[in-house]
Amino acid sequence: MxxxxxxxxxxxxxxxxxxxxxxxxxxxxxxxxxSPSAAAPQTDKSAAAKLDVSLDGVPGSFIAGGGGRMFTYVVSNKSAHDFVLFPLLKFKSRAGELQPTDLKVEYQLPGEDWRTAVVAPDKSGAKKDSVLFLLGGLGTDGNPLPDALLGLNRGRTLKIDIRTTFTEDAPLGKAGVVPVSYSAQLDDETHMPIDNGDMTFEGGSRFVIKAQGGGGGGKPSPTPTHSGKPSPTPSQTGSPKPTGSATSTPTETASPTPTQSASQTPTSPATTPAPGASTTGDAGGPIDFPVEPPVITPPKLPADAVAKAKSKADNSDKALAQTGGGDxxxxxxxxxxxxxxxxxxxxxxxxxxxxxxxx
Missing domain, CATH: 1.10.287 (Helix Hairpins)
Incomplete structure (x- = not known):
């Protein structure tokens, strides 16, 4: 050639x-x-069009009275619709009381400064062993401030940095944290919520609260007098479901409604740790004790707050498209x-x- x-x-x-x-x-x-193909809406409909929430990088231990440690709250919209949401975190001590004054939670949205999360009302459980935090602000009427509402368009993922610090009085021992989101799907044309929204509660991670220097500090957790099993009997088939599609395990979604009862019973134990997962190292794992879904009054979704959250999400998407980020x-x-x-x-x-x- x-x-x-x-x-x-x-x-x-x-x-x-x-x-x-x-x-x-x-x-x-x-x-x-x-526009999506004919098969796509069917798949999305069968999946009930919800957001996926999880935690990434939760450390295996925190020191009572020590410095803050970080992890990431991750929420992904894999549906074919846009959403707005309120992000929350639920912390629980396995055996001891956990008070709002026992820990401080800070969060950082992409491109913004650090802010302090606020304690949100939670009527779940009779024990004072858990605290629910809103990654946003609350008004004097108890409703989240408009700026706390976030928009998440279809196909997008939002990551929020979390920094948590436990005080010297925090209860020592095993504890856990579960990501929560209260979200509402938006109409594809009006970009307003199609309903009052529902709650997603899944993907928790366990950790251990330790004393400084290996001794002293913190509130010692009381020695359990039972066999370590959750209060529901083995024959229990699960917590009663509220009106709607709510479920009660920490690895599934829950959809609270205004009629949800505050006497909801504890969930069944979460998924056990994966084979080979470390229970003594500095890496968290799946929660291996019951955690109840929060029982909250569905927050208001004002039209102006929804429009602002959607506009902010659209502008973020445009910025990513111009810079090529995430694509x-x-x-x-x-x-x-x-x-x-x-x-x-x-x-x-x-x-x-x-x-x-x-x-």
């Missing part, structure tokens, strides 16, 4: 590759901007464009060389 034919073949391959990449990029763009399609487009230019350049060089030889 002559050198000229080799160059021509290389140019054709480069051009074909660039066209393939350009076609793939076009397909990806169509997939993100076109690999920009990189693919750049690669395709570079190959296309390389292929075109090769053909130009070949044509000039051919013309020179013929001249």
């Amino acid at each position: 002559s050198i000229r034919r080799s160059f021509a073949l290389a140019g054709a391959v480069a051009l074909a590759s660039s066209l393939v990449l350009a076609g793939a990029q076009g397909a990806m763009a169509v997939g993100t901007t076109s 690999n399609t920009t990189a693919i487009a750049a690669a395709g464009g570079a190959v296309l230019l390389a292929g075109a350049g090769t053909l130009v060089v070949l044509r000039r060389r051919k013309a020179a030889q013929q001249g």
